Amino acid sequence: MWSVWLSVISGLLIVFSTHWLYRWRNPKCNGKLPPGSMGFPLIGETLSFLVSSKSIDTPLFVKKRMEKYGPIFRTSLVGRPVVVSSDPEFNYQVFQQEGKLVERWYMDSFAKLLHQDAARINAGKNIHKYLRTMILGTFGTEALKEKLLPKLEDAINEKLQCWSKLSSLEVKKGTSAMIFDFTAAQLFSYEPNKSGENIGESFDNFLQGLMSFPINIPGTAYHRCLQNQKAAVKIITNTLEERKRNPEIRKGDFLDQILADMKTESFLTEKFITYMMFGLILASFETISATLTLAIKLITDNPKVLQELTEEHEAILNSREDADSGLTWKEYKSMTFTYNVINESLRLGSVAPGILRRTLQDIQVNGYTIPKGWALMVVPSALQLNPKTYEDPLAFNPWRWQDISANVTAKNFIPFGAGMTSCAGADFSKVLMAVFLHALVTKYRWTAIKGGEVIRSPALGFGNGFHIQVEAKHDG
Template identity: 55%
Template sequence: MWSIGVLIAAVLVVITAQWLRKWMNPRCKNGVLPPGSMGLPLIGETLQLLIPSRSLDLHPFIKKRLSKYGPIFRTSLAGRPIVISADPKVNHFILSQEGKLVELWYLDTFSKLFNQEGDSRTSAVGNVHKYIRKTTLNHLGMEALKEKLLPELEKMACITLDHWSNQESVEVKRAFGAMVFDFTAKMLLGYESDNSLDNLSEKFNNIVEGLMSFPLNIPGTAFHECMKSKKKIMEFIKSKFNGKRAGPKTSKGDFLDQAIHDMTTETFLGEEFIVQLIFGLLFASFESNSSTLTFAMLKLSQHPSALEMLTAEHETILRNRKNVKLSPLAWDEYKSMTFTLQVINETLRLANVSPGLLRKALKDIQVNGYTIPAGWTILVAASAQQLNPNVFDGALEFNPWRWKDIDKNAVEQNFMPFGGGMRQCAGAEYSKALISTFLHVLVTKYRWSLVKTGDIRRNPLLTFGDGVHIKVSKKE
């Protein structure tokens, strides 16, 4: 019996050794894989990616491997093989091949948040993608901003800052998150925060905190709390859907109204699809805009010359108005905010809320002498391009003036805060208008001081530790 036990153990050791060798040294049938390491079985190199970095620089996980392997390397995250690219030409090619060689992809944590199980239509191409983009632009795009949203954004900023001025201090990220969520939810589904007992923006904060955790959905884990918060938000959106569909046809013309109306003509539109789509739009607006606004205020506080020039630009707008008190912010005034846009661009370049854009290879892809096998995930490392010192001189410095005379080709190839290819964010103009309008009200009517700077981290999403706290007061 002892000898049989030894034999079984030996066989298991051999099998395990062979499995480990195959895992750590994957082969490619049609070429050579990019250099790199696959890490441990099942979890890959996920733990290294989740280690926080207290620097604005590129996350060490990516930076160290770019230094060791070059601009394209392979790794494994949560057991999935991934190729990471910081090569601008390769990335431009990858993003241009959606629906041909690649498709939109999420890691497990994101996938469970933004897709119903077995339903990837929210990331589809073709008619579904065209519908999503067109409908989003109808409600949050340039024409909507021109016709009605810009003065409403200004009103929101006035109400928010007046409320902040009556508080001892404000934790900026959470306060911005609540403001952005309330406004965007009103545009998308007629949400009125004043009449709601649900603190939905706080539930989105819970989602962000669990987003980059290991996707283990058991009680006590960050991801479990993340999924609980998602469930509550989805239930709220479903209740709005059911209420609008069953109620009288007194449409307010929001996104949900249009989606319900279009269910009669678009066969892919169903309750689950619409609810999931609105959840994704709310999350995208909530996290990106609140992080960008927080980072902008922090950097403006630390760079008085930039704040002075920004203030001067907005005070000039007011001086040129015929009636300062009665006139709302006009579209031509918004488009005249050249230095404001430079501040926003520099904030977006440095903030890099996410490390990059994910795609999945549909076929074997040949790039730079390497093969990316079909089925592998590709991370287009936009953050690496935006912090490249060979493109942006003094890449870690906050320098809005760099955008005045910057090479346009360099910007097109290396600056993509709103995505790239056919997935360019439909809410890009909405985000810039929201931030610009808030800054307009802030610098012309209020002043602020930092109470607590916070602890900026990349893990790898940009976070602010225990928060950026400010004191806001009205100008005399």
């Protein structure tokens, strides 16, 4: 009798498992799903996605599947069904229909760090509009023109002077700390020298750790991310509480304005403010530092680029009536070749492996259906390193930007996203890089010491770091 029941139970388990596996590999869809594979149950193709490649090219995970399935394919990452797109026309359509076809969405590891679930992220247009207005008010074009430009130049000059006294500088770590400190200072008047701990220096390669498998065990890269996040959140929380206890404290920063608005905006809770500010810092220091490090690496390896860049910036100095005056907005706008260098670094860098959205309805594309509720990943590197769009796409060629039309870049150059929710810090990123390059090439010379191998894991990184020695120019 027991053997009969055991046979029945075993048979049911086999039937159930087979059906479950079939449903995993063939998700429900009111139409035809894009081609692809869902990988193993639960983990999907996550392990393949996280494999590092020693190349600046599009991640192997995406490149191999594009060759096999075409520009749009399906997969599963960390248990979530995902459609990956490198189709410029479709991507453009999606970004233009933000809030109708798709909404912003983060992988669980990002959402956990920012303590924001999808409902909170997409809580309403009014919240997004408010935050975008606040960010532009602090880091946008007008703020840069009126007050941030000289502050940036002073902060960069101070850092470069410190670095010139070191026997070796790991560029990504140094620039990450510099940008972290500057951004945090504008947000909540953070002063690393007075805090007792310069946490900006601990955020090196944060994005790579965040893109690792999300296992919170001591010794893992993801665990280090969580520990660093906790340290930053603690400082922000302490500052917020101190300001609330002492309303007479006025720093004229982002936090001052937020605290004033808490009286009228119900969504501005202490928790929301804390993690929102951490998110802003994360978005700035990680992406800008990686792109800036890549730019310095590429310039170092291309003497012709360095020569033209130096000539442009020395011409700015030579045209001044007062040689000791700081950079002006007019001078920044005159940096034509510098702007080309920055664009080319952004094109090659594609720091984040993808821009994520979640579908709000079934979407039809090229005869396929992307089901409602699925994640959509737009891959900037697949667009920006496409040989059909950019000749010799892996070559560092700033001069290519002299002839590229706006029609091409509108759909094939998206370092800051696209559409209504493009990055509000785009101008800040470009100005910071331009000011840094100005100070670097006019006042210093540098030598590559070791490292600098570009990797994608799948975020942009540098194998064994990129170490240089910085030396002040004694001839002026």
